[in-house]
Amino acid sequence: MKVLIIGAEGMLGHDLEAVLGVEHEISITTIYTLDITDLEKTVKTIGDINPDVVVHAAAFTDVDGSEERADLAYQVNVLGTRNVAVACQETDSALVYICTDYVFDGTKGTPYQEYDQTNPLGMYGKTKYLGEVQIRDLLDKFYIVRTSWLYGYHGPNFVATMLSLAQNMDQIQVVADQIGSPTYTVDLAEAINMLIKTPAYGIYHVTNSEHCSWYEYAQLIFQMRGVEVELIPVTTEEFGSTAPRPKYSVLDNYHWRMQGHPPLRSYKEALKDYLELLEKES
Numbered sequence: 001m002k003v004l005i006i007g008a009e010g011m012l013g014h015d016l017e018a019v020l021g022v023e024h025e026i027s028i029t030t031i032y033t034l035d036i037t038d039l040e041k042t043v044k045t046i047g048d049i050n051p052d053v054v055v056h057a058a059a060f061t062d063v064d065g066s067e068e069r070a071d072l073a074y075q076v077n078v079l080g081t082r083n084v085a086v087a088c089q090e091t092d093s094a095l096v097y098i099c100t101d102y103v104f105d106g107t108k109g110t111p112y113q114e115y116d117q118t119n120p121l122g123m124y125g126k127t128k129y130l131g132e133v134q135i136r137d138l139l140d141k142f143y144i145v146r147t148s149w150l151y152g153y154h155g156p157n158f159v160a161t162m163l164s165l166a167q168n169m170d171q172i173q174v175v176a177d178q179i180g181s182p183t184y185t186v187d188l189a190e191a192i193n194m195l196i197k198t199p200a201y202g203i204y205h206v207t208n209s210e211h212c213s214w215y216e217y218a219q220l221i222f223q224m225r226g227v228e229v230e231l232i233p234v235t236t237e238e239f240g241s242t243a244p245r246p247k248y249s250v251l252d253n254y255h256w257r258m259q260g261h262p263p264l265r266s267y268k269e270a271l272k273d274y275l276e277l278l279e280k281e282s
C-alpha cells in the first residue's frame with residue numbers, strides 16, 4: 001500500500017516510518033514540510049501523494065503547555081486534524097488518527113472500553129477528543145487509535161527523563177496516584193501495521209498489557225537499569241502540574257481483542273527491549 005505518515009519527525013512518527021516502511025511504500029511529512037494548520041497546503045500535499053492510508057501522528061502534545069497555549073492546541077489538534085480529514089475525503093484515503101487515554105476523566109476505576117463515556121479534563125485531552133469528532137463527522141474510513149504513556153527512542157519521554165534526573169539527583173519525587181499503561185512506540189507502530197491491513201474501521205484502544213503508577217514504573221526502570229536512587233511517592237496535588245490528569249486511565253484493548261488481534265505484550269517486556277536499545281546506543 002501507499003502510506004503517508006504525517007508527523008514523521010515525532011517520537012511515534014519515527015518508529016512508524018521504520019516499521020511500516022518494511023512492507024509499504026512510504027511518504028512522510030514533518031512540521032517543516034507540512035504544517036497541518038494550513039488547509040490548502042494539507043489538501044494539496046495529500047492530493048499529490050494520493051495515499052491509500054494516511055497515518056496522522058502530528059499533534060501539539062505538551063499536556064501542560066496546552067493549558068497555557070490553548071489556542072495553539074486547538075489549531076493543531078482540532079483544526080489540523082479536520083484539515084487532514086478533509087484531504088483524506090478528497091483522495092478517499094483511510095485515516096489512522098492517534099488519540100489518547102486523556103479523553104477520559106479517570107473516575108471509572110476499571111479499564112476503559114472504547115464505548116465508555118469520554119470526559120477529558122484538560123485542554124490537551126479536549127482538543128484530541130475534538131479531533132476524533134472531526135474525523136467521525138467527515139470520514140467513513142478511519143481507525144481512531146487511543147493509546148497511553150508513550151515512550152520510544154526518538155523523543156523525550158518518562159523513562160529518559162527518569163534516567164537523566166538520576167544522574168544529578170539523589171532523590172526523585174514521582175506521582176504515585178495516577179495509573180496507566182506505558183506503551184512502547186515500536187509495539188504501537190506494529191499494531192497499526194496490523195490494523196491497516198483490513199478495512200475493520202473504528203475506535204481502538206491499543207496499549208501494552210498490564211498497568212502501573214508512575215511511581216511503580218520509575219521503580220521498575222531503576223531496578224532494570226541497576227540504578228540506586230531514592231524515589232519519593234507523591235500525590236498529583238503535591239506534584240502540582242498545570243494540567244489536570246486522569247487518576248486512572250487504563251485502556252481495555254477490547255475492540256482490538258474482539259477483532260481477533262493478540263494482546264500486546266506486557267509493558268515490562270517492552271521496557272526491557274527499550275532499555276537494552278538505550279544501552280546499545282549509548
Ligand SMILES: NC(=O)c1ccc[n+]([C@@H]2O[C@H](COP(=O)([O-])OP(=O)(O)OC[C@H]3O[C@@H](n4cnc5c(N)ncnc54)[C@H](OP(=O)(O)O)[C@@H]3O)[C@@H](O)[C@H]2O)c1
Nearest residue numbers: 007009010011012031035036058059061098100147149150
Ligand atoms: N506521548 C504520549 O505519551 C502520547 C500518549 C497518547 C497519545 N499520544 C498521541 O500520539 C501521537 C504521537 O505522539 P508523540 O509522542 O510521537 O508526539 P511528538 O513526539 O510530540 O510528535 C508530534 C509531532 O507533530 C509535530 N507537529 C506539531 N504541530 C504540527 C503542525 N502544526 N503540523 C505538522 N506537524 C506538527 C511535532 O513537531 P514539533 O516537535 O516541531 O512541534 C512533532 O514532530 C500524537 O497524536 C499524540 O497526541 C501521545
